Amino acid sequence: MAQKKMTIIASKGALDMAYPPLILATTAAAMDFDVTIFFTFYGLELIKKGNADSLKISPLGNPAMPMPMPIPALVAAMPGMQAFAGSMMKSMFKKHGVASIGQLLDLAKESGVKLIACQMTMDVMGVKQEDIIDGVEFGGAATWLDGAADSQINLFI
């Protein structure tokens, strides 16, 4: 069987949206896929040094988010709610034996997943190359397209 390839664009920086790219990337690598993740816009939050396990989530505008009690939108907008919702979701994941974002990132690197940071969004958002974890390459749209053209699976998350 020829080796399959997959690319993922990770464009979101909220805790819940950090999971799908890393779960799929690590699993695909375990299924012998050649995997590339391209981090752009808020997806850069996942690969900033020391940030992977500090991601947050906002219950605001998300009526489906499970909360211990109904939270009115105005309360959800209060300071500290994102951190609270973030740590609540983290403990839910932990309780169910789900790896943390930091662990998944380490597992991705360990299994040879190629990580690329979008240089343009880094420049726009003032992120320096030294702010990004080791083992990440830097590139742009052409870098992603080159890999995507040869891949069976290309996802934008």
Place this chain on the structure above:
Amino acid sequence: MPVDIKVDQTLDAKGLSCPLPILKTKKAVEALAKDQVLKVVTTDPGSKNDMASWAKRTGNEILKMDEGSGSFTFYIKKTA
């Protein structure tokens, strides 16, 4: 008559959720020699389908799967 499977290595993946059972299985199988058998025990109901898909993709063989009281036991032969 039950067929005896000689187990070379055992992996306890109980209490772990997607994707950890698969990631740990991959690592454990990689550490085996060809034709050796890994026994994996999971509690994640999704692992039943996941393990079959993983084995199909990687070319390894699930010799047997036992299901009972909330756990799943896979006997995986490293054939790839």
